[in-house]
Amino acid sequence: MTQSRVMTETLEILIVDDTDGCRDLYSFWLEGDHTVRTAPNGTVALDEIDPGVDLVVVDRNMPGPSGLDVAAEIRADGYDCQIIMISSERVEFDLSTSPVDEYIKKPADREALESAVDEVATQHAYQSALFELFAVSATVGRVEANAPREQLERVEEARADAEARHRV
Numbered sequence: 009m010t011q012s013r014v015m016t017e018t019l020e021i022l023i024v025d026d027t028d029g030c031r032d033l034y035s036f037w038l039e040g041d042h043t044v045r046t047a048p049n050g051t052v053a054l055d056e057i058d059p060g061v062d063l064v065v066v067d068r069n070m071p072g073p074s075g076l077d078v079a080a081e082i083r084a085d086g087y088d089c090q091i092i093m094i095s096s097e098r099v100e101f102d103l104s105t106s107p108v109d110e111y112i113k114k115p116a117d118r119e120a121l122e123s124a125v126d127e128v129a130t131q132h133a134y135q136s137a138l139f140e141l142f143a144v145s146a147t148v149g150r151v152e153a154n155a156p157r158e159q160l161e162r163v164e165e166a167r168a169d170a171e172a173r174h175r176v
Contacts, residue, residue: 017133018042019125020060024053024078025067025094034065034094037118038125050078057082061089063128065121068095079107090128094121 021038024047025031031046038044045061047053050073053066064082068075079091091107096114110124152160 017129017136019062019129019132021045021063021065021125022047022053022056022061023065024048024050024070024075025065026070027067030067030094034116034121037121042125042129050074053078054081057085057087057089059087061087062132063090063092063125065092065094065125068093068097076107083107090131092121092124092128 019042021042021044023031023034023038023044025034026049028048031048035044035046045056047056049070050066053064054073057064064079066075066078073081075093075095079093082089082091090109092110092112093108094112094114094116098113109128112120112124
């Protein structure tokens with residue numbers, strides 16, 4: 009791991025590539041910071057995908073379902089994971105309308121893959137924090153809606169007193 013990288017969250021990553029060396033190399037680069045599983049082709053990947061997978065790193069050209077087919081099937085099945093495609097071919101489609109979130113040109117280097125994964129980890133941490141904020145806000149709203157008014161006023165007075173003491 010380079011010193012400039014800041015990890016925000018550990019991800020569950022599924023690496024899909026029909027070349028053993030690529031799978032092994034990508035796993036080696038990522039497994040120190042993340043939980044990594046691998047699949048040798050699209051068929052196995054679609055069998056292995058589950059709601060716990062945060063990120064799929066998939067080769068574009070494979071026997072059987074291609075990387076684009078795998079990505080489309082993952083989306084069609086409703087999985088909420090990010091998908092990074094790696095390919096020696098240039099991008100021939102609009103990423104904004106494809107099932108792929110990021111595209112890395114082969115030969116992929118460690119820095120490019122780690123940077124893309126770090127971005128996904130940051131987005132994942134941000135989404136988790138937002139969900140937590142919404143859950144807390146909903147709980148506060150339910151408490152405020154059901155608590156007696158006098159009790160809420162006493163809590164607000166205590167909070168204001170505590171803030172005033174900390175400012176001094």
